Amino acid sequence: MNTPPATHDTAAPTEAPKIIDGHVSILIATRGRPEMLAEVFGSLKANTQRKDKTALWLYVDEDDQITRQAIAAQRLPDPGFPVHWHIGPQTASLGETHDVLWNLSGRASAIYMVSVDDARFDTAGWDEILRNGFAQYPDGVLLAFPHDPMTADTATYPIFGWRWLAELKRFFPGYFPFWYDDRWVSQVGRLAGRCLKLPVLLYPIRGKGRTRRMRNLPFWTRFFQLTLEERKDSARRLIAAIHPRDQAAQAAAMAAMEQTAAVLLKEEGPFSDIYTVFQEERHTDLTPEERKVFDPKYFQQEALAVSRLIAFAQERIGRRQFAEAMEFLDATQLSDLRVCQAQALKAQCLRALGRAADAQRVESEQLAAWPDLGGTRRLFRLVGAVANDAKRLLVGMTEKGKRSAGTSAAAPDRLTK
Numbered sequence: 001m002n003t004p005p006a007t008h009d010t011a012a013p014t015e016a017p018k019i020i021d022g023h024v025s026i027l028i029a030t031r032g033r034p035e036m037l038a039e040v041f042g043s044l045k046a047n048t049q050r051k052d053k054t055a056l057w058l059y060v061d062e063d064d065q066i067t068r069q070a071i072a073a074q075r076l077p078d079p080g081f082p083v084h085w086h087i088g089p090q091t092a093s094l095g096e097t098h099d100v101l102w103n104l105s106g107r108a109s110a111i112y113m114v115s116v117d118d119a120r121f122d123t124a125g126w127d128e129i130l131r132n133g134f135a136q137y138p139d140g141v142l143l144a145f146p147h148d149p150m151t152a153d154t155a156t157y158p159i160f161g162w163r164w165l166a167e168l169k170r171f172f173p174g175y176f177p178f179w180y181d182d183r184w185v186s187q188v189g190r191l192a193g194r195c196l197k198l199p200v201l202l203y204p205i206r207g208k209g210r211t212r213r214m215r216n217l218p219f220w221t222r223f224f225q226l227t228l229e230e231r232k233d234s235a236r237r238l239i240a241a242i243h244p245r246d247q248a249a250q251a252a253a254m255a256a257m258e259q260t261a262a263v264l265l266k267e268e269g270p271f272s273d274i275y276t277v278f279q280e281e282r283h284t285d286l287t288p289e290e291r292k293v294f295d296p297k298y299f300q301q302e303a304l305a306v307s308r309l310i311a312f313a314q315e316r317i318g319r320r321q322f323a324e325a326m327e328f329l330d331a332t333q334l335s336d337l338r339v340c341q342a343q344a345l346k347a348q349c350l351r352a353l354g355r356a357a358d359a360q361r362v363e364s365e366q367l368a369a370w371p372d373l374g375g376t377r378r379l380f381r382l383v384g385a386v387a388n389d390a391k392r393l394l395v396g397m398t399e400k401g402k403r404s405a406g407t408s409a410a411a412p413d414r415l416t417k
Helices: 032-049 066-072 094-104 126-135 162-168 179-194 215-224 228-242 247-268 271-283 286-294 296-318 322-332 340-352 354-369 374-416
Strands: 020-030 054-061 083-088 110-117 119-122 145-147 159-161 196-202
Touching: 020 032, 020 126, 032 066, 032 119, 032 322, 054 066, 054 094, 083 094, 094 179, 110 126, 110 162, 126 145, 126 196, 159 162, 162 228, 179 196, 179 228, 179 247, 215 271, 215 296, 215 322, 228 247, 296 322, 296 340, 322 340, 340 354
Parallel strands: 020 054, 020 110, 054 083, 145 196
Antiparallel strands: 110 159, 119 196, 145 159
16 A cells, blocks of 8 residues: 655654564665566565555655656556655755664564665565564574575665664664765674675665765775774674673674674675776766765764874874774865865874875875965954954943943933932
């Protein structure tokens, strides 16, 4: 049953939701592809076994007239279970749409599946396979995923247990304008020891397409590599939820997490900017000219990522780990942004590492890009202080004069009385 789009309160529930056992909510962000979406609906109708325990939530950009017209004209088939539409502003990161839909659903489903508008559900009874898989983990801390014939063992279509989401408070980290969200949660699941591949097939309707919004892949690849500690932090929170009162089990899980982290680092291999440029040209949907156009939403995401790298560098500098700090600062140079404070921190690290000549070069570059104007600023501060003092003195004298004049005017009145 399709429910018409409506204005919703997207805030999180104020009270802890009552989880509906075995209920599956599918979350899809869609844009401009109603024909493909119709095929998705058709596959769900054909292959969903327990329609009474399944729901579909969709996010549509408010400027997406193609999809909105298809909804209004009822051109999308009924999958046989509730369909909820939300019309909202286009977001900077895809994960924001899923958080909105999660809140709209009341966060009450036991299982949340993130899917797409161009992949069919080709496995009969796929929903019961999900329920049976999650039944093995009654604490609700699990990341599962179906088979994606276009990728390796990565959670391209991640499926989250309710407790996972309750602990981490979000689906994805909120950094990435494209890619990497699936790899992020896949690694968190592996680190926490709760990652399960299910015998379910989701098949791309038109094959592997190009990626919307992809630009500057070298920067985002390096950013992902340098943020493993954040994924470990998420895994620690999940491990604590899995073993809340068993310190020995927690310790064993933490030790296993460190071993997995070492494997992940080895799998990443060395960073290659040339290879990532090749990957960008291979997969992006944007032309070189389009990637040069300023995009405020992309800028927002890159600024967030750069600020995190600088914060990581500051933490390392505080611990006098200057070589490690340099890795984060060097990564900022792959972005489209240049930050004065990052250059200053880089010069500080270079001096601490005994590379005075390099530090001098960085400081010269910083001065050329952001002139210091130190002498001018000191002069202006002095002139400003004098001007402020003179103003206060003048105001004081004026107020004193007014009070004196008022007193003189009142004296004759008292005499006449």
